[in-house]
Amino acid sequence: MPIVISKEKTDTGLLQSVKEISGVDVAGCLQCKKCTNGCPVTALVKVHPSEIIRRLQLNAGDSILNSDLVWMCASCETCFSRCPMQIDMASVMDALRIISVKKNAAKQKGNVPLFNRWFLKTINMFGRTYDLGMIAAYKVGTSSYFQDTDKFPMMLQKRKIALFPSFKADKKYVKRILKKKR
Ligand code: SF4
């Protein structure tokens, strides 16, 4: 499918910011689409990895920030391992998420930025994730109190989720890492 970018939406600033944050130069992308063909979330998103890179190359501007893949990317690095040009897509997606939050541009269904924020907050608080706390905060933030609650007893029974956070991690050490990354 051809990529259409309206002239008034072109903006070199985003490409530059992505390069500065991620350290990745997307100029070498050949559009071979090996990343897209190997990506486990391609079937779930409207904008594919190779298209994000192409849009960046063409200075498509901030419209990229609201692409579904930016928030659906699982940072699995499959694309990176397949890319003949060694383009680190997961780092590009990280950079796009950071810029998206800064510019308040994320409007994805389900409020993934809120989920991300609480994911990091629980790591900051306990030194590792606390799934139940994170889910509770997310549900309050999205008013989705009863969605998927039927799965909770089974997850508890199979020990896929814990009632209480773990206190085994070295919190100070983790806090230091998070502080450095800010
Ligand atoms: S695999 Fe690499 S070179 Fe090929 S389209 Fe994806 S980013 Fe571009």
Ligand code: SF4
């Ligand atoms: S890192 Fe993201 S874009 Fe790359 S293959 Fe994994 S999910 Fe897809």
